[in-house]
Amino acid sequence: MTTLNTQPNFAMPGQRARRAYTPGDDFYEALIAAHQGLTDAQSELLNARLVLLLANHVGDLGVLREALALARGGVVAAGAAEAGQ
Amino acid sequence: MLSTYSWPRYAYRRAAEWGAATVPSVPLVIVGAGPVGLAAAIDAAQRGQRVIVLDDDNTVSIGSRGVCYAKRTLEILDRLGIGDRVVAKGVTWNVGRTFHGEREVFSFDLLPEAGHQRPGMVNLQQYHLEQYLVERAMALPAIDLRWQHKLISVEPGDDGVRLEIDTADGPYRLRADWLIAADGTRSLVRRQLGLDIEGKVFQDRFLIADILLDSEPLPTTRTERRFWFDPPFHRGESALMHRQADNVWRMDFQLGWEAEPEAERDPERVRARVRAALDSQGLAHLGFELEWLSVYTFQCRRMAKFRHGRVLFVGDSAHQVSPFGARGANSGIQDADNLMWKLQAVIEGTAAETLLDSYDIERGAAADENLLNSTRSTDFMTPKSRAARVLRDAVLSLAAEIPAGRALVNSGRLSVPTLLIDSPLNTPDADAFDGWMVPGAPLDDAPVCTAEGPAWLLPHTGRGFMLLHFGRPDAAVSAALAALVQSTLPLHMLVLLAPGEDAPSGAAWLTDTQGLAASRCDARPGTVYLIRPDQHVAARWRRFDAVAVRAALARASQQPPP
Numbered sequence: 001m002t003t004l005n006t007q008p009n010f011a012m013p014g015q016r017a018r019r020a021y022t023p024g025d026d027f028y029e030a031l032i033a034a035h036q037g038l039t040d041a042q043s044e045l046l047n048a049r050l051v052l053l054l055a056n057h058v059g060d061l062g063v064l065r066e067a068l069a070l071a072r073g074g075v076v077a078a079g080a081a082e083a084g085q
Numbered sequence: 086m087l088s089t090y091s092w093p094r095y096a097y098r099r100a101a102e103w104g105a106a107t108v109p110s111v112p113l114v115i116v117g118a119g120p121v122g123l124a125a126a127i128d129a130a131q132r133g134q135r136v137i138v139l140d141d142d143n144t145v146s147i148g149s150r151g152v153c154y155a156k157r158t159l160e161i162l163d164r165l166g167i168g169d170r171v172v173a174k175g176v177t178w179n180v181g182r183t184f185h186g187e188r189e190v191f192s193f194d195l196l197p198e199a200g201h202q203r204p205g206m207v208n209l210q211q212y213h214l215e216q217y218l219v220e221r222a223m224a225l226p227a228i229d230l231r232w233q234h235k236l237i238s239v240e241p242g243d244d245g246v247r248l249e250i251d252t253a254d255g256p257y258r259l260r261a262d263w264l265i266a267a268d269g270t271r272s273l274v275r276r277q278l279g280l281d282i283e284g285k286v287f288q289d290r291f292l293i294a295d296i297l298l299d300s301e302p303l304p305t306t307r308t309e310r311r312f313w314f315d316p317p318f319h320r321g322e323s324a325l326m327h328r329q330a331d332n333v334w335r336m337d338f339q340l341g342w343e344a345e346p347e348a349e350r351d352p353e354r355v356r357a358r359v360r361a362a363l364d365s366q367g368l369a370h371l372g373f374e375l376e377w378l379s380v381y382t383f384q385c386r387r388m389a390k391f392r393h394g395r396v397l398f399v400g401d402s403a404h405q406v407s408p409f410g411a412r413g414a415n416s417g418i419q420d421a422d423n424l425m426w427k428l429q430a431v432i433e434g435t436a437a438e439t440l441l442d443s444y445d446i447e448r449g450a451a452a453d454e455n456l457l458n459s460t461r462s463t464d465f466m467t468p469k470s471r472a473a474r475v476l477r478d479a480v481l482s483l484a485a486e487i488p489a490g491r492a493l494v495n496s497g498r499l500s501v502p503t504l505l506i507d508s509p510l511n512t513p514d515a516d517a518f519d520g521w522m523v524p525g526a527p528l529d530d531a532p533v534c535t536a537e538g539p540a541w542l543l544p545h546t547g548r549g550f551m552l553l554h555f556g557r558p559d560a561a562v563s564a565a566l567a568a569l570v571q572s573t574l575p576l577h578m579l580v581l582l583a584p585g586e587d588a589p590s591g592a593a594w595l596t597d598t599q600g601l602a603a604s605r606c607d608a609r610p611g612t613v614y615l616i617r618p619d620q621h622v623a624a625r626w627r628r629f630d631a632v633a634v635r636a637a638l639a640r641a642s643q644q645p646p647p
Binding site for chain 2: 005006007008009010018019020021024025028029031032035036038046047070073074075
């Protein structure tokens with residue numbers, strides 16, 4: 001059974017990166033650039049569309065449920081800390 | 086304010102050319118006696134060139150400037166004769182730790198493998214580095230170092246440059262065949278030529294406080310770079326803490342664009358910020374004095390071309406980056422390293438003048454890489470929109486939980502040498518090789534052994550072009566190598582023996598004691614590497630072939646094929 005990959009995984013197939021951080025930084029720059037010039041509401045819509053596209057690409061419901069749990073876990077923990085609990 | 090350093094004063098002397106009836110001609114003038122100009126001057130002198138260095142001041146740099154000198158820079162400083170002094174005085178470190186709030190989210194090791202003479206990074210106040218370079222330059226008779234000689238005008242021509250220089254005795258003129266502009270961010274040469282430098286200004290302000298602690302907080306062997314996003318002592322901004330020589334520490338606080346520079350420079354306010362940062366790290370028992378403070382902004386920008394005829398731009402005059410990544414002084418010294426062997430070859434007529442265009446191509450590519458990484462670090466630290474901040478904070482929250490999150494945290498991607506993969510000087514591989522010693526890469530160091538005892542590989546390279554032959558060559562190859570070296574000047578040859586092999590007769594040799602040079606170069610017995618005078622790989626083959634070596638040498642010198 002496939003499980004959620006939590007190791008660094010960005011790459012350009014067929015190319016090797018001299019610095020391990022470069023493919024991840026390439027993606028992050030492209031992600032920020034995609035938001036350029038959008039209103040906050042438009043940015044939220046972009047993020048949501050992106051989540052749905054990538055979720056469909058992953059497809060495996062087990063992996064997606066794992067990702068949902070991990071993502072939500074951090075949010076709830078952070079919210080609780082901010083509320084002083 | 087500084088208690089750990091007193092500035093040397095260098096004497097003004099009237100120029101020999103002052104008052105000359107006609108404008109005297111000289112081969113090479115460098116403007117600016119900062120680290121980059123001095124590195125270029127020393128390199129020129131070591132390569133047999135006479136050089137005049139002009140500087141409008143009479144001492145080394147004042148205040149907080151460059152701190153971190155990377156492994157590749159240290160290797161260049163070794164070649165320039167001051168590597169040992171810099172490493173002995175400086176603070177060696179390899180590990181950087183990044184925190185978000187109170188949690189550590191990421192750490193890196195700049196030198197994860199053994200078998201290199203120099204560490205990933207040495208921290209040293211820039212004035213120490215400059216002083217060592219000045220002292221080295223003063224020991225070289227070919228360098229004429231002129232303090233308080235202020236360049237006031239530059240008039241470029243097809244075969245040289247006319248300069249007017251102001252001094253206490255009044256102005257004088259020079260005509261230089263070649264001019265190197267190492268005169269910094271506000272380069273007068275650049276402005277005199279009417280050239281632009283374009284890029285991004287970042288809307289953020291930062292405070293630097295260099296502090297002297299009254300006792301050692303940590304053993305020097307555990308020195309590390311510490312970077313915080315949103316630390317408890319400086320909420321909502323970033324901060325950085327770094328050890329320098331003499332227990333002076335660099336602290337850098339992000340202030341935001343709205344900060345008032347005047348108010349932020351108030352020493353009481355700075356002391357309170359420093360105190361809070363120390364207390365929060367369990368260092369409340371340590372007292373400190375302020376050595377230096379400044380509030381700064383920065384830009385990420387470069388000139389479109391670094392060569393303009395007989396004028397060559399190096400360092401900050403050509404390109405400027407943010408300080409996060411230590412890519413300023415390091416890239417400037419690598420500019421000098423790249424340029425000076427080419428200029429020597431052009432002046433001596435062993436290469437075509439177009440070789441200097443490869444300086445622009447190669448160091449332009451390096452500047453682009455430095456600007457890209459520096460801009461990305463800055464964008465991560467200073468998100469420009471709500472969406473960017475949400476994503477950045479999401480990365481930091483994931484970083485505490487999974488490796489994939491940590492890999493995206495960007496608190497500065499530290500200076501590493503650019504692989505000049507697309508350089509026109511490279512001969513593309515015809516044989517298959519693994520690893521990263523590709524044409525264009527700077528040669529990796531390795532522990533070796535000479536007849537006298539243990540040594541390092543890199544100091545045996547760098548005088549001119551060098552052919553590195555792995556394994557003991559047989560009689561036929563030995564004769565062919567010797568014939569090639571005799572007929573092709575300047576070319577040096579070095580045999581790199583496998584452990585246990587007998588020394589060859591009539592050829593320079595080293596033993597690759599741990600086999601690390603061979604494994605880093607993916608070399609087998611008979612493999613040959615052609616190394617440039619700046620220690621970058623120009624070409625490599627599985628078998629020695631004199632015709633191929635001659636062609637690669639011609640290509641790397643921009644001469645017509647033999």
